[in-house]
Amino acid sequence: MSRPADGAPVLEFRGVHTHYGPVHILKDVDISIREGQIVCLLGGNASGKTTTLKTVLGMVVPTAGDVLVGGESVNGWRTADIVKLGVSMVPENRRLFKRMTVKENLEIGAYLRSGDMSADYDRVLEMFPRLKERLGQRAGTLSGGEQQMAAVGRALMADPKVLLMDEPSMGLAPVLVAQNFELIQQINEAGTTVFVVEQNANMALSIADYGYVLQTGRVVLADTAANLLANPEMRRAYLGESG
Amino acid sequence: MTASAAGAGRYKRRPGWVDAFLWIVRIGALVVLVWGVAGTVVQGIAGEGPTGEAWRDLVVAGIAQGAMYGLIALGYSMVYGVLGFINFAHGEVFMAGGMVGFFVANYLWDIRFWETDFVLSVLLVLVTSILTSALVAVIVERVAYRPLRGSPRLIPLITSIGISFFLQYTFAGLFGVAVKNYPPPPDYMRNRIGILGLQIEVTKLVVIVVGAAAMIGLYLFVEKTRTGRSIRAVAEDKEMAALMGIDVDRTIVATFAVGGAMAGIAGTLWALLFRGVSFITGFLPGIKAFTAAVLGGVGNLTGAMAGGVLLGLFEGVGPQLVLAGFGIPGVSQLKDVVAFTALVLVLIFKPTGLFGERLSAEDRA
Numbered sequence: 001m002s003r004p005a006d007g008a009p010v011l012e013f014r015g016v017h018t019h020y021g022p023v024h025i026l027k028d029v030d031i032s033i034r035e036g037q038i039v040c041l042l043g044g045n046a047s048g049k050t051t052t053l054k055t056v057l058g059m060v061v062p063t064a065g066d067v068l069v070g071g072e073s074v075n076g077w078r079t080a081d082i083v084k085l086g087v088s089m090v091p092e093n094r095r096l097f098k099r100m101t102v103k104e105n106l107e108i109g110a111y112l113r114s115g116d117m118s119a120d121y122d123r124v125l126e127m128f129p130r131l132k133e134r135l136g137q138r139a140g141t142l143s144g145g146e147q148q149m150a151a152v153g154r155a156l157m158a159d160p161k162v163l164l165m166d167e168p169s170m171g172l173a174p175v176l177v178a179q180n181f182e183l184i185q186q187i188n189e190a191g192t193t194v195f196v197v198e199q200n201a202n203m204a205l206s207i208a209d210y211g212y213v214l215q216t217g218r219v220v221l222a223d224t225a226a227n228l229l230a231n232p233e234m235r236r237a238y239l240g241e242s243g
Numbered sequence: 244m245t246a247s248a249a250g251a252g253r254y255k256r257r258p259g260w261v262d263a264f265l266w267i268v269r270i271g272a273l274v275v276l277v278w279g280v281a282g283t284v285v286q287g288i289a290g291e292g293p294t295g296e297a298w299r300d301l302v303v304a305g306i307a308q309g310a311m312y313g314l315i316a317l318g319y320s321m322v323y324g325v326l327g328f329i330n331f332a333h334g335e336v337f338m339a340g341g342m343v344g345f346f347v348a349n350y351l352w353d354i355r356f357w358e359t360d361f362v363l364s365v366l367l368v369l370v371t372s373i374l375t376s377a378l379v380a381v382i383v384e385r386v387a388y389r390p391l392r393g394s395p396r397l398i399p400l401i402t403s404i405g406i407s408f409f410l411q412y413t414f415a416g417l418f419g420v421a422v423k424n425y426p427p428p429p430d431y432m433r434n435r436i437g438i439l440g441l442q443i444e445v446t447k448l449v450v451i452v453v454g455a456a457a458m459i460g461l462y463l464f465v466e467k468t469r470t471g472r473s474i475r476a477v478a479e480d481k482e483m484a485a486l487m488g489i490d491v492d493r494t495i496v497a498t499f500a501v502g503g504a505m506a507g508i509a510g511t512l513w514a515l516l517f518r519g520v521s522f523i524t525g526f527l528p529g530i531k532a533f534t535a536a537v538l539g540g541v542g543n544l545t546g547a548m549a550g551g552v553l554l555g556l557f558e559g560v561g562p563q564l565v566l567a568g569f570g571i572p573g574v575s576q577l578k579d580v581v582a583f584t585a586l587v588l589v590l591i592f593k594p595t596g597l598f599g600e601r602l603s604a605e606d607r608a
């Protein structure tokens with residue numbers, strides 16, 4: 001399971017701080033994600049997980065520190081330009097283009113690419129056969145689970161090097177949650193680095209190589225997934241173990 | 244306006260007397276409508292009203308004018324779609340096209356090309372008008388609206404009113420306040436040709452055909468092309484659009500350019516229909532087109548086109564059909580009254596516009 005940590009870093013935070021107006025959110029965050037890894041970001045509500053992902057994409061601009069994608073500092077870059085480096089996201093609450101059809105949502109995921117995308121298209125439909133029957137349906141009318149599939153599909157259509165996922169199992173039925181984690185592994189095995197935010201710490205750590213724990217905007221724990229799973233403090237605070 | 248449109252859904256528990264009042268207005272409106280139409284029909288039977296031929300002319304003229312309103316209305320709707328405010332300077336974008344087109348037409352007349360090759364001349368005027376309107380729209384976006392991006396919607400709205408006056412008086416200052424008449428079209432433009440059992444004047448036919456072609460073109464552009472899709476994505480969710488790699492600023496520029504181009508086409512159609520242009524020409528058609536956009540449901544492009552044609556029909560046929568029934572003299576001068584009354588009535592009966600309003604949740608203030 002645990003992959004060698006010798007891939008090149010594809011995503012790094014170096015001493016990153018962010019603010020929403022006067023409110024200090026991320027505080028001196030250091031993160032390093034290597035090629036081919038699955039890294040999970042854990043933490044309670046409002047600890048700054050979504051803010052971290054948005055910071056990668058320039059939707060939130062760091063007030064100090066550096067964000068590096070593929071070794072290049074992307075501070076001050078526009079989202080559309082950062083995406084060109086091969087970063088894609090399944091955002092919190094899916095945020096599909098509701099007035100567009102499922103098919104259009106998938107196609108717009110490949111907006112930046114040219115040439116033949118049919119292989120990726122087929123791959124997405126193979127991954128989510130449910131979507132195949134719903135290609136002409138407006139995305140806004142999909143069920144929550146279907147929207148999740150379409151959002152993952154849309155992100156995969158960009159053929160990303162790094163995939164950011166913000167609580168992909170939120171709102172899914174328990175059996176789908178397990179499937180969802182299998183899916184993340186499958187995506188990763190196909191060569192995509194995954195940075196996933198999760199509330200479901202046990203499951204997330206069971207597939208991840210490395211984990212970070214945020215608390216009020218600070219990284220309080222950072223270790224291999226195996227060590228985190230064994231860490232008593234971690235077990236008490238996040239893995240639902242009492243005593 | 245957003246608030247009032249969305250209000251219908253929100254204030255479900257409004258006091259009973261408001262409902263009662265609205266129903267009285269609705270019923271009253273219906274009674275007036277039916278009474279007027281009945282009166283006109285009675286006159287017709289008595290052989291007093293306009294002939295059948297005259298009625299058909301009113302319909303055709305209404306559709307032609309409506310096609311023009313529809314083209315302008317698209318610009319209001321598209322900008323509302325991506326930026327969420329009504330660009331009141333859009334009437335002036337239309338005027339700019341018609342105005343600059345006039346100078347080209349006049350030059351072609353001077354070199355006697357207008358008479359030799361009218362079709363090519365009109366095409367040249369059309370291209371000039373499209374380019375001018377698109378350029379003005381894009382410059383206005385860049386200079387006036389982009390710096391206001393992210394501020395409350397009321398601010399660009401008020402700015403657009405300022406820009407509207409700025410453009411009017413800039414054109415007045417540059418070209419004078421007198422009405423400029425396009426050179427006369429060749430006689431055959433006033434001939435009538437029979438189509439679908441109607442005798443249609445060539446001018447009107449050209450206006451309707453060009454208007455319809457432009458609308459179909461725009462529809463295909465928005466639905467089928469990559470830029471069209473990015474316009475729809477930006478209209479729906481700018482942050483997600485950027486996440487797809489779409490350049491939001493460029494897409495907004497494209498929206499203004501395309502909306503401007505449609506207004507430019509309308510500028511040439513106006514010249515074909517009425518010939519006269521001046522710095523003030525954008526005002527009334529602009530307000531009417533805005534009305535058409537509201538009528539069809541703001542933000543909905545098909546609605547804007549249909550709203551334009553309907554408004555043109557209302558004002559073409561409405562005065563004769565409803566007002567003449569009451570024995571009011573000189574009804575054709577009351578077309579503006581009819582147009583705006585139609586707006587008010589539609590909004591009372593169906594506050595979201597005839598074709599519903601496509602608003603994203605965060606737009607429902």
Ligand SMILES: Nc1ncnc2c1ncn2[C@@H]1O[C@H](COP(=O)(O)OP(=O)(O)OP(=O)(O)O)[C@@H](O)[C@H]1O
Binds near residue numbers: 043046048051
């Ligand atoms: N646009 C914003 N403006 C102001 N404050 C914000 C904004 N977005 C987030 N915040 C605040 O920043 C803090 C961190 O938010 P964030 O969304 O990153 O939390 P999270 O860890 O993703 O939480 P959750 O698990 O509930 O999704 C919260 O207190 C939130 O209220």
Ligand SMILES: [Mg+2]
Binds near residue numbers: 050
């Ligand atoms: Mg979150």
